[in-house]
Amino acid sequence: MNATMEQRLRDELHQFRQDGIYKKLNYIDSPQAPRVTMEGRGQIIILSSNNYLALSNEPSVVRAGKDALERFGAGTASVRFICGTFTVHRELERELAELVGTESSLTYVSCWNANEGLFATLTGPDDIIISDRLNHASIIDAMRLAKSISKCETAVYEHSDLDDLKAKLEASRNKRTRYVVSDGIFSMEGDVAKLAGILELAREHDAVVVVDDSHATGVLGTTGRGTAEHVGVLGEVDIITSTLGKALGGAAGGFTASSAALTDYLTQRARPQLFSNALPCAVAGSALGAVRYLRSHPERVTALHENARYFREQLLARGFKPLEGETPIIPVILGETAKAIQMSNLLLDEGVFVTGFGFPVVPKGEARVRCQVSAGHTKDDLDQALEAFVKVGTRLKLI
Numbered sequence: 001m002n003a004t005m006e007q008r009l010r011d012e013l014h015q016f017r018q019d020g021i022y023k024k025l026n027y028i029d030s031p032q033a034p035r036v037t038m039e040g041r042g043q044i045i046i047l048s049s050n051n052y053l054a055l056s057n058e059p060s061v062v063r064a065g066k067d068a069l070e071r072f073g074a075g076t077a078s079v080r081f082i083c084g085t086f087t088v089h090r091e092l093e094r095e096l097a098e099l100v101g102t103e104s105s106l107t108y109v110s111c112w113n114a115n116e117g118l119f120a121t122l123t124g125p126d127d128i129i130i131s132d133r134l135n136h137a138s139i140i141d142a143m144r145l146a147k148s149i150s151k152c153e154t155a156v157y158e159h160s161d162l163d164d165l166k167a168k169l170e171a172s173r174n175k176r177t178r179y180v181v182s183d184g185i186f187s188m189e190g191d192v193a194k195l196a197g198i199l200e201l202a203r204e205h206d207a208v209v210v211v212d213d214s215h216a217t218g219v220l221g222t223t224g225r226g227t228a229e230h231v232g233v234l235g236e237v238d239i240i241t242s243t244l245g246k247a248l249g250g251a252a253g254g255f256t257a258s259s260a261a262l263t264d265y266l267t268q269r270a271r272p273q274l275f276s277n278a279l280p281c282a283v284a285g286s287a288l289g290a291v292r293y294l295r296s297h298p299e300r301v302t303a304l305h306e307n308a309r310y311f312r313e314q315l316l317a318r319g320f321k322p323l324e325g326e327t328p329i330i331p332v333i334l335g336e337t338a339k340a341i342q343m344s345n346l347l348l349d350e351g352v353f354v355t356g357f358g359f360p361v362v363p364k365g366e367a368r369v370r371c372q373v374s375a376g377h378t379k380d381d382l383d384q385a386l387e388a389f390v391k392v393g394t395r396l397k398l399i
């Protein structure tokens with residue numbers, strides 16, 4: 001190992017610890033669930049996972065993964081276009097398209113890859129991508145990649161500011177294709193994109209709308225079909241990307257859903273499709289199990305919505321000020337990063353795991369603990385977590 005480089009890494013890691021931004025890994029020794037065994041302690045209430053529908057450990061989902069593992073073996077040993085496409089991919093992609101209301105879909109090993117594969121493949125030098133300021137890191141990096149590969153232009157509009165989006169659209173009238181891209185649910189704020197307004201503006205300007213629904217698939221809408229269902233525009237979004245690793249927590253992976261022509265084009269051209277192995281069959285199998293579970297259990301989505309409403313309401317009743325919203329992402333703003341980390345540590349002492357986020361993940365002075373509620377939380381789980389919040393909040397003089 002190069003000693004100069006090694007020393008530089010050590011110095012920087014030391015600085016992370018000094019600044020209180022060093023992330024300690026917490027090892028879980030049980031399935032991901034509303035309560036887990038973490039760092040050797042049992043019954044820790046998890047209020048920070050993306051396991052919104054508690055499907056990670058749902059028996060039929062786990063069985064679907066095991067069945068696929070036994071039927072198709074462990075690895076795909078190939079990229080899709082050579083010999084890495086299995087029948088389970090076809091079934092999963094058909095059912096994902098049906099779920100989110102598009103003609104077709106195409107899976108990747110992550111939504112990160114789906115986003116990188118999308119813009120870099122579709123755009124050319126006469127195109128522009130117009131992005132919400134608070135979009136996910138994978139969209140930001142996907143835009144950087146597209147810009148360097150295809151020489152397209154990029155622009156950023158202020159968060160959920162439709163006037164600013166309109167201005168950016170008007171300023172780019174001369175472009176061949178204008179893409180407008182937004183998260184469905186914004187992960188740090190927990191708010192929902194103004195999708196109806198975005199679609200209306202995009203239609204006026206003949207622009208293409210891309211929604212990354214990673215936090216919303218399985219979460220929003222009465223049957224969990226995502227932001228489009230929630231807003232009443234199912235089937236109207238041009239391109240949806242999403243993850244299989246959040247509410248569809250049976251698995252990992254991601255997908256792009258759109259017209260058959262678009263997903264076929266990506267199959268032919270997207271570099272992560274051409275040069276990276278296909279989604280493992282066991283993972284595709286458990287994801288398919290999760291999609292089927294969701295379709296036959298809309299009550300799971302209702303339970304999630306009710307738990308989110310209850311937790312938000314009860315935090316308010318106890319004197320906390322969570323950001324307003326209607327999603328299961330419930331951030332409580334605390335200000336300084338050190339305070340968020342301290343709150344998170346003290347909550348863990350009380351048996352509740354909630355992550356604190358500070359700069360640079362969120363703006364300076366807006367550090368927060370971000371609660372994420374699951375359909376699997378019982379009222380007891382939530383009440384116990386609320387008690388811990390009151391105890392720690394009182395100690396830190398937050399309430």
Ligand SMILES: *Cc1c(COP(=O)(O)O)cnc(C)c1O
Binds near residue numbers: 109136139183243253
């Ligand atoms: C979590 C998330 C991703 C990443 O999904 P992976 O499948 O884990 O790569 C992408 N986009 C958004 C908006 C997300 O919230």
